[in-house]
Amino acid sequence: MAMRLVWFRNDLRCHGHTPLRQALAGAGPVLALYVLCPGQWDAHDVAPLRRWYVLESLRELGEELAARGVDLHVIDGGDFAGAVEVVQRFVADRGVTEVFCNREYPVNELNRDRAVARSLENTGVRIRGFDDGVLVPPRALNTGKGTPYTVFTAYKRRWDAWMEEKGPPLPETPRWPGGQGDFVGRATVRKALAELSVSPRLTELWQPGEAAAARQLERFVARDLAHYKNRRDIPCEAGTSGLSAALSAGTLAPAQAWWVARLAMRDAGVREGAACWIGELAWRDFYRQILHRFPMLAKGAPFRPETRLLQWNDNETLFNAWCQGRTGYPLVDAAMRQLLSTGWMHNRLRMLTAMFLTKHLFIDWRKGERFFMQHLIDGDVAANNGGWQWSASTGTDAAPYFRVFSPVRQSRRFDPQGHFIARYVPELAELDNDSVHEPWKQPLLSGDYPPPVVAHEGVKQRVEAAFRAARDTWRRQGEGAGSSGA
Numbered sequence: 463m464a465m466r467l468v469w470f471r472n473d474l475r476c477h478g479h480t481p482l483r484q485a486l487a488g489a490g491p492v493l494a495l496y497v498l499c500p501g502q503w504d505a506h507d508v509a510p511l512r513r514w515y516v517l518e519s520l521r522e523l524g525e526e527l528a529a530r531g532v533d534l535h536v537i538d539g540g541d542f543a544g545a546v547e548v549v550q551r552f553v554a555d556r557g558v559t560e561v562f563c564n565r566e567y568p569v570n571e572l573n574r575d576r577a578v579a580r581s582l583e584n585t586g587v588r589i590r591g592f593d594d595g596v597l598v599p600p601r602a603l604n605t606g607k608g609t610p611y612t613v614f615t616a617y618k619r620r621w622d623a624w625m626e627e628k629g630p631p632l633p634e635t636p637r638w639p640g641g642q643g644d645f646v647g648r649a650t651v652r653k654a655l656a657e658l659s660v661s662p663r664l665t666e667l668w669q670p671g672e673a674a675a676a677r678q679l680e681r682f683v684a685r686d687l688a689h690y691k692n693r694r695d696i697p698c699e700a701g702t703s704g705l706s707a708a709l710s711a712g713t714l715a716p717a718q719a720w721w722v723a724r725l726a727m728r729d730a731g732v733r734e735g736a737a738c739w740i741g742e743l744a745w746r747d748f749y750r751q752i753l754h755r756f757p758m759l760a761k762g763a764p765f766r767p768e769t770r771l772l773q774w775n776d777n778e779t780l781f782n783a784w785c786q787g788r789t790g791y792p793l794v795d796a797a798m799r800q801l802l803s804t805g806w807m808h809n810r811l812r813m814l815t816a817m818f819l820t821k822h823l824f825i826d827w828r829k830g831e832r833f834f835m836q837h838l839i840d841g842d843v844a845a846n847n848g849g850w851q852w853s854a855s856t857g858t859d860a861a862p863y864f865r866v867f868s869p870v871r872q873s874r875r876f877d878p879q880g881h882f883i884a885r886y887v888p889e890l891a892e893l894d895n896d897s898v899h900e901p902w903k904q905p906l907l908s909g910d911y912p913p914p915v916v917a918h919e920g921v922k923q924r925v926e927a928a929f930r931a932a933r934d935t936w937r938r939q940g941e942g943a944g945s946s947g948a
């Protein structure tokens with residue numbers, strides 16, 4: 463008899479899960495498996511808060527599947543090499559005839575899946591992969607020359623056309639077998655959670671799991687989607703969806719997010735906000751296809767090869783000031799403290815803090831990328847790498863290297879009343895909404911808040927000179943190591 467296995471990875475949900483639905487559509491029993499890989503988490507600096515989110519979501523998934531008649535096994539594989547062995551053994555021990563899963567595109571995940579496919583090659587077991595993790599699969603769109611898109615605006619035009627023509631169907635819930643299943647992995651998940659060290663101050667701010675993600679999407683669409691375009695850049699307002707953790711762990715299907723926004727567009731008042739939000743889902747796909755098609759990016763390489771020659775500043779004191787939110791620039795510091803105290807940071811502030819680290823302090827973007835991964839609940843290799851390289855002007859679609867955000871101008875523009883600063887930098891509570899952006903002008907009212915660690919004046923010229931020098935050396939070396947590795 464056919465025995466089907468659904469292998470869950472970063473898709474911890476039941477609704478809008480094509481492998482689960484397809485596996486349950488056939489006759490015969492269906493099992494589910496999740497392989498824990500704490501070694502992989504360690505190697506990629508995955509934040510304890512994100513691990514907690516994943517494990518709690520897995521716990522909810524296991525209970526939900528059991529209530530619907532599907533057993534979820536959770537096995538600790540250690541790392542991806544161990545995961546290959548776990549899947550191979552599980553398939554052999556249980557007489558699995560077909561494996562259903564969603565594809566993952568970064569290089570280590572691809573290598574893991576190839577190794578699993580090889581190990582099952584001569585057993586007659588079929589592997590069926592699906593693309594629910596993205597809206598447009600990462601190899602679907604190419605330029606006229608057959609190369610990947612590396613500029614977002616051109617990619618987005620094709621992405622829109624593809625979605626119109628071949629976009630995913632409205633996500634469905636599977637046809638459940640009925641009866642009571644067994645959450646076989648319950649004890650393993652409990653043990654992994656017990657071994658985590660994560661502050662309850664952080665976990666109490668978040669609700670893991672598919673049900674919470676669905677509620678959050680519903681709330682966002684009903685309340686905020688219409689105003690998204692106008693409010694998305696204002697950090698003190700909850701104007702964005704807050705769904706990044708759900709989308710990166712897969713407690714929410716991207717197709718569900720897209721469909722809900724599309725349907726909301728029938729209301730003319732929501733159309734502009736929804737179109738803008740859908741654009742962010744396209745950015746998510748864009749960086750996924752970039753990471754997939756330029757695998758060296760996952761190994762610390764910049765997209766623009768000449769920027770390998772930049773001479774970054776190694777100053778640990780400055781780096782620590784940035785990490786702790788003590789640079790003397792209020793909005794930069796408020797942002798870093800938001801990250802430390804909530805595990806999340808607003809997009810406008812991710813750009814500001816990343817640009818500040820890499821332009822004002824001229825510290826290597828890889829250090830900031832790593833620090834973000836160590837703290838973000840939504841830490842996602844593709845989006846994080848893309849965001850960091852954009853900000854550092856080393857990436858695709860790069861912010862031109864001569865673009866340097868002024869921390870004071872950004873502060874006056876996006877937090878004019880200083881409400882966001884007040885929330886995270888209480889030392890500045892005595893200052894009015896004008897001087898709160900430049901507290902060094904009112905030293906007596908600024909408590910023990912530090913003066914700026916670096917002056918804004920001169921930064922642009924220094925950055926331009928450094929990029930020019932790197933480019934010139936690169937050219938003199940005959941554009942050395944060649945392409946960016948597509």
Ligand SMILES: Cc1cc2nc3c(=O)[nH]c(=O)nc-3n(C[C@H](O)[C@H](O)[C@H](O)COP(=O)(O)OP(=O)(O)OC[C@H]3O[C@@H](n4cnc5c(N)ncnc54)[C@H](O)[C@@H]3O)c2cc1C
Pocket residue numbers: 694702703704705706707709710742743745746747749807808809810812813816834838840841842843845846847848849850853
């Ligand atoms: C330096 C830097 C690092 C970043 N690191 C991450 C990361 O580790 N994980 C992550 O999910 N996002 C990252 N982003 C992108 C973005 O900041 C977050 O996705 C966003 O702030 C999440 O909040 P939200 O869910 O309310 O977003 P919304 O504005 O509601 O957007 C909806 C969804 O679209 C996606 N999205 C939005 N903006 C982007 C973007 N610029 N690139 C890719 N996807 C996007 C996310 O999945 C997000 O949940 C980073 C951006 C920068 C500049």
